[in-house]
Amino acid sequence: MPLFYDDLIEPTIVRQVSKSVAYCRCTRSKNLPFCDGSHAVTNVKPFILELNEPETIAICRCWKSKDHPYCDGTHGRLVKPKERPPHQHGRNPG
Numbered sequence: 272m273p274l275f276y277d278d279l280i281e282p283t284i285v286r287q288v289s290k291s292v293a294y295c296r297c298t299r300s301k302n303l304p305f306c307d308g309s310h311a312v313t314n315v316k317p318f319i320l321e322l323n324e325p326e327t328i329a330i331c332r333c334w335k336s337k338d339h340p341y342c343d344g345t346h347g348r349l350v351k352p353k354e355r356p357p358h359q360h361g362r363n364p365g
C-alpha cells in the first residue's frame with residue numbers, strides 16, 4: 272500500500288524493545304519509520320537509536336521535528352495538503 276503525505280503527518284508510536292533500532296532519515300524506506308537500506312543510493316544515513324530498556328516513543332513522520340527521530344509536536348502546526356485552500360493561479364481575487 273503506498274504511503275501518502277497525509278499518512279506521514281502523524282507520528283508513529285513505537286514500543287521499542289530492541290536496544291538498537293535504525294530509523295529512516297532519507298524518507299525512501301518502504302518500512303517507515305524504520306530503515307530498510309534504501310538510503311544506499313543517497314548520502315543520508317539512518318538514525319541509530321539505542322535505549323537501555325524498552326520504551327514507548329513517538330517517531331516523527333512529518334520530517335519537520337527539530338528532535339528527529341523523536342516527534343516534537345511540530346506536525347500539529349502543519350497544514351495538511353487537503354486542508355489548504357485551492358490555488359488561484361492567474362486569477363484576480365475579487
Ligand code: FES
Binds near residue numbers: 297298316
Ligand atoms: Fe532511509 Fe535507511 S532507508 S535511512
